[in-house]
Structure formats: structure tokens, C-alpha cells
Amino acid sequence: MLSDADIIADRRRMRRKLTFWRVLSILILVLGLVSAGMFIGRNSLDGSYKNHIARISVSGLIVGSEQMEKLIKQVSASSSVKAVIVSIDSPGGTTTGSEKLYRSLRALAAKKPVVAFVDGNAASGAYITAIATDHIVARETSIVGSIGVIMQYPNVAGLLDKVGVKFEEVKSSPLKAEPSGYKPTSPEAREAMQKIIADSFTWFKGLVADRRGLKETELATVADGRIFTGRQGLPLKLVDELGDERTAVAWLETQKGIEKGLSIREWKPKSYENLSFLSTLAYGADLLGYEKVADNFRRAGEKAAASNLDGLLALWQPSLNN
Known part of the structure; x- marks a missing residue:
């Protein structure tokens, strides 16, 4: 019969084995994601799909990604893209990164109808992203504004x-x-x-x-640097309409003559070059159901990204202390 000490030792050994296999499974998944990213880089959206509305997501810190710039040019050149929804959930970023994204979106808007959907935050540099579009739709409780610059x-x-x-x-x-x-x-x-x-x-x-x-x-x-909710921003002319992505699509159909019933396709950068190692680990942990582990990786990635920002910032209070 096993003693209490033997039982405790067995439990510890099992716990260590379980931890080992969890870590190993995450590493294997990460390698798979990297390989998939290389494959997607060669086989991502190239305009061969039927007519559709493209969705470009702007989230996290805006730092002027070359991959995003290339993506916007690809969307602009695709004959199957009839309109674009820019889905925004970002606290902003560097002024140069925000300007770069603004210029790219304005060039896109010169060729195709572009509408912004604020699905969370469009503060500071991210609000610069929103005003680059033809029309801004925001959720009632979203955050907009924070017009200002800080060093x-x-x-x-x-x-x-x-x-x-x-x-x-x-x-x-x-x-x-x-x-x-x-x-x-x-x-x-x-x-x-x-x-x-x-x-x-x-x-x-x-x-x-x-x-x-x-x-x-x-x-x-x-x-004056303050933030506003979508509801507050409507009468202040910071946003044009309250609603969700379907509201944005309805505007494209009624005001820009876009064919009704078009599907929405997410356009993403062609590779995972812009995905940090910590972000990849977080994504892998999420897929495996390890939510707490994923949160830790994600927060570490946000801290690392914020610590690398220099120069002028158009940024609204990112939470980095939790």
C-alpha cells in the first residue's frame, strides 16, 4: 500500500509530465502556424474570388507595418473587391505609423468605397485611421477621439x-x-x-x-485630448452613424450603390512576418484552450511592443500595468 509521501510524489511526477506535454503541444502548434503562414503567404487572397466586400482589421498598436501597406495595395488592385470595411479596435500608436496608414487608406478610398466600423476603440492615432475613410460607423459604447499628441x-x-x-x-x-x-x-x-x-x-x-x-x-x-463614446461622438460629428458592421454594409449599398448580398471576406497580410513570437504563442495557447496562458503571452507581447515605441505618440492610455 502506498504511503502519503508516495502518493504526493506520484502526483508531482504526473503534474510535471502534464506540464511538459502541454508546453510541447504549444511549441508544435507554433511551428505549424509558422509553416501555415508561409503557405498562406503564397496562397492568400489575390483577387481570384468572386465579387465581395473586403474587411481590413486595424487592431493593437499602430506602428506603420509594411505588411499592412502591401495588403492595402493588393485590396486596391483586386477587381473582385467592390468596397472595403476598415474594422478598428486600437488605442493608436506612433504619429508616423498613423500617418502612413492614413495615406494608404486615402489612396485606397480614391479607387473604392471605404467605410470605417469602430468595433471598440478608435482613439488618437486610430481615429486618424477612421477619418481616412468615407463614412464612420461606431458602436454606441465604443471609444473615439483622444485628439492629441504626446511624447x-x-x-x-x-x-x-x-x-x-x-x-x-x-x-x-x-x-x-x-x-x-x-x-x-x-x-x-x-x-x-x-x-x-x-x-x-x-x-x-x-x-x-x-x-x-x-x-x-x-x-x-x-x-482637447478627451475621449468620447460613440453616442457622444455622433452629435459632435466625430462619427456619422451608430451601429454594427451590418450598418456599414447597408451604407455601402444605399449610398455607394454596392450590389446587395455581397459576402464579406477578411483580407490579412500574406505572411506571419508581422506576428511576434509572443503573439504566436498566445494564438496557439488560445487554440488549445489555455486561456490564462494565452493572456500572459499576450500581455507580455503588448509590453514588449509598447517598450519599443519611440518618438511622438498618438496613443490613448494603453493598459500595461496589469
Whole structure:
């Protein structure tokens, strides 16, 4: 008869074996996804499908993906795509990434009807994405707005003083490589940064005023950096209509003359080159039913992506502390 100690030891061995096989199954799935991605890269949508409405999803941090730019060009060139729905759920991203996506979508809109569907967040840089389309449909409780620009950088000068580390530098002029996280920001450096922020903010407001047809007083009401729900954004002209994706399709049919009954096909980048390793692990864990493991991988990926952002941001408060 087994003793309690033997039973506990057996349970531990079984637990270790179970953990091993779970990890192994995730790794095998990841390898399968990578292989599938390479296959999809050679066999993804190329315009050979029958007439349809293309859906392009914009989610997560916007950083100016080359894969997304290529995808939009492919959608534009496809004769079977009769209209495009841009489904948005993003807190924004870098100003250059947002501008790049905006320009690509405007070029697409010059060739095909394009409607935005805010399925969650279209804040800051993601709102720039929304206004690149011909019409904005948002859920009532979605988030829009956050019109503004921010530059953030850590300052570890106090910490360095405590540990007795001094950062030395030799540079050509006082404002070279400013601001620096190794010393307090000088008034001159802060003023220079503020001018950059002001210039980018003026550019952002100009886009909103032009695309949404806002008067100066109307623009001032919405351009103070705050966010709005879809319901609030409707009378403020930040969105055109409340509803879901079917509402967006109905607008394309009634206002742009798109044939009724067309199917919606999701267009995705041709490969997984833009999918980080941690995101791939999260996807694999989700498929295997390990939701908590997937959440941990996903959060780690978000933190890693946010830590790599530099320069000016058009971003609404991503949650990175949980």
C-alpha cells in the first residue's frame, strides 16, 4: 500500500509530465502556424474570388507595418473587391505609423468605397485611421477621439544619484540628444519638444477639421485630448452613424450603390512576418484552450511592443500595468 509521501510524489511526477506535454503541444502548434503562414503567404487572397466586400482589421498598436501597406495595395488592385470595411479596435500608436496608414487608406478610398466600423476603440492615432475613410460607423459604447499628441520618456536621474552613477556626455550643441532620461530636462529642451508637439498637434487637428468638416468652435470642443463614446461622438460629428458592421454594409449599398448580398471576406497580410513570437504563442495557447496562458503571452507581447515605441505618440492610455 502506498504511503502519503508516495502518493504526493506520484502526483508531482504526473503534474510535471502534464506540464511538459502541454508546453510541447504549444511549441508544435507554433511551428505549424509558422509553416501555415508561409503557405498562406503564397496562397492568400489575390483577387481570384468572386465579387465581395473586403474587411481590413486595424487592431493593437499602430506602428506603420509594411505588411499592412502591401495588403492595402493588393485590396486596391483586386477587381473582385467592390468596397472595403476598415474594422478598428486600437488605442493608436506612433504619429508616423498613423500617418502612413492614413495615406494608404486615402489612396485606397480614391479607387473604392471605404467605410470605417469602430468595433471598440478608435482613439488618437486610430481615429486618424477612421477619418481616412468615407463614412464612420461606431458602436454606441465604443471609444473615439483622444485628439492629441504626446511624447513620453523615462527619467532615471534620481535613481542614478542614489546608486552613485553619473552619466557623462560630450556633444556638439546643448540641444543635441535632448531630452535625455539621464538628467533633468532643461527649459530649452522642454521648449524645443513642446514646439514639435504643437506642430504635430496642428497637423492632427487639420486632418480632423478637413475630413469631418468641423468649424473652429466645433474643433475646439473635441480637440482637447478627451475621449468620447460613440453616442457622444455622433452629435459632435466625430462619427456619422451608430451601429454594427451590418450598418456599414447597408451604407455601402444605399449610398455607394454596392450590389446587395455581397459576402464579406477578411483580407490579412500574406505572411506571419508581422506576428511576434509572443503573439504566436498566445494564438496557439488560445487554440488549445489555455486561456490564462494565452493572456500572459499576450500581455507580455503588448509590453514588449509598447517598450519599443519611440518618438511622438498618438496613443490613448494603453493598459500595461496589469
